Amino acid sequence: MSTNIPPQPSTEVDLIICSGWVITMESPDAVLEDHAVVIHQGRIIDILPCAHINQYKAKETIHRPEHALLPGFVNAHGHSAMTLFRGLADDLALMDWLNHHIWPAEKSWVDPEFVEHGAELAIVEMIRSGTTTFCDQYFFPETTALVAERNHIRCRLNTPVLDFPSAWAESADDYLDKGISLFKQHENHPLISVSLGPHAPYTVSDKALERVMETAKKYQCGIHMHVNETAHEVEEALKQSGIRPIERLNNLGLLSPQFQAVHMTQITDIEISLLANSGAHVVHCPESNLKLASGLCPVHQLQEEGINVALGTDGAASNNDLDMISELRTASLVAKLVDHNPTALPAYEALKLATINGAKALGLADDIGSICTGKSADLISIDLSAPELQPLYNPVSQIVFSAGRENITDTWVAGKQLMNQRQLNFINENDTFTFAKSWQAKIAAFKY
Numbered sequence: 001m002s003t004n005i006p007p008q009p010s011t012e013v014d015l016i017i018c019s020g021w022v023i024t025m026e027s028p029d030a031v032l033e034d035h036a037v038v039i040h041q042g043r044i045i046d047i048l049p050c051a052h053i054n055q056y057k058a059k060e061t062i063h064r065p066e067h068a069l070l071p072g073f074v075n076a077h078g079h080s081a082m083t084l085f086r087g088l089a090d091d092l093a094l095m096d097w098l099n100h101h102i103w104p105a106e107k108s109w110v111d112p113e114f115v116e117h118g119a120e121l122a123i124v125e126m127i128r129s130g131t132t133t134f135c136d137q138y139f140f141p142e143t144t145a146l147v148a149e150r151n152h153i154r155c156r157l158n159t160p161v162l163d164f165p166s167a168w169a170e171s172a173d174d175y176l177d178k179g180i181s182l183f184k185q186h187e188n189h190p191l192i193s194v195s196l197g198p199h200a201p202y203t204v205s206d207k208a209l210e211r212v213m214e215t216a217k218k219y220q221c222g223i224h225m226h227v228n229e230t231a232h233e234v235e236e237a238l239k240q241s242g243i244r245p246i247e248r249l250n251n252l253g254l255l256s257p258q259f260q261a262v263h264m265t266q267i268t269d270i271e272i273s274l275l276a277n278s279g280a281h282v283v284h285c286p287e288s289n290l291k292l293a294s295g296l297c298p299v300h301q302l303q304e305e306g307i308n309v310a311l312g313t314d315g316a317a318s319n320n321d322l323d324m325i326s327e328l329r330t331a332s333l334v335a336k337l338v339d340h341n342p343t344a345l346p347a348y349e350a351l352k353l354a355t356i357n358g359a360k361a362l363g364l365a366d367d368i369g370s371i372c373t374g375k376s377a378d379l380i381s382i383d384l385s386a387p388e389l390q391p392l393y394n395p396v397s398q399i400v401f402s403a404g405r406e407n408i409t410d411t412w413v414a415g416k417q418l419m420n421q422r423q424l425n426f427i428n429e430n431d432t433f434t435f436a437k438s439w440q441a442k443i444a445a446f447k448y
């Protein structure tokens, strides 16, 4: 009788993904060759060499020997429905772009149908670009929630707060009441969470911000806000109040580990101290900042001071894409230039911005942002076999400096496969194309 009896599969699991490399984002050294991730009921239950997978009996086993498996990207700032304004108004300064193009267009077009179609178009692009969590700030967030839910993508909705009316709400109180209602509806949702999204210091009064802070404390939710996007808004704040916006927000008690300051292209040493001491996060959107010539966030300096920096694309109207691979490459390149230092924001740190740092900024790091047992299986697979990615010395460096979103082949959220070898499983791309085309015809024909 032979003694070489193979081990019998004992544990039944939903899915095993065998990959040429598993980039866990748990540490720079944790790039595991020929490893598999074992998934059951949406969660990662094991990471082990591919040679050992026969200890599990899987309903499905996927082999990607030429690919890298890594945590899905967390796009920490955007306005998904604005994809319908992609390319509508380019090459303009922020206030001209907002006052004369985007705000009039929003006044004319934004309603639940616009948001539904715009968010779906954005979700198609994000899944195809490896984003598994997107952090959104736009009108009719209840519609975005429905679109995200039916497409099985993870999302954080920051409900807008403004002093002026929009198609969604009439007053700051009305915005907040609607935000609270949405928060309560999604309190225990597995994929959708709700926080508050006051637009910017120059569009929200102290009185409204005080209520934002009280509400965030009461419901233990985050606050997500554009801050110091341009020098102009900081100059105007100084003229009006004598203090810079971060100091004002600090005086109002808004800065905390639940606060995400988006942009921060203008920043003094005092503001860096205020952010660092409060535990607030910064969301860096380099391509939007470059396109609007707003300035650049000194990411390396902020990191040296212990501030967590996440990464966002911003809306497609000011980027003009939702491509996190392109964004993280830009982040690394501009960090080097801003710092006059080629060692600033190296490849692994850039990848952190787009994964675990984004998860930390949103308070979701226990659940997503890295590949480790117990976390949700929010994963992407990147094909590293293309000629333009050869020779391959270092998969992390290759992803950051050479790969493109077209190399991303598969996307999973909570173990559910949303894209399989570049085919979307839940969305009909032809429908998306048809409604995008019909909105383009209407919006292009309209005179503001």
Ligand SMILES: [Zn+2]
Pocket (backbone or CB within 6 Å): 077, 078, 079, 226, 314, 315
């Ligand atoms: Zn924005």
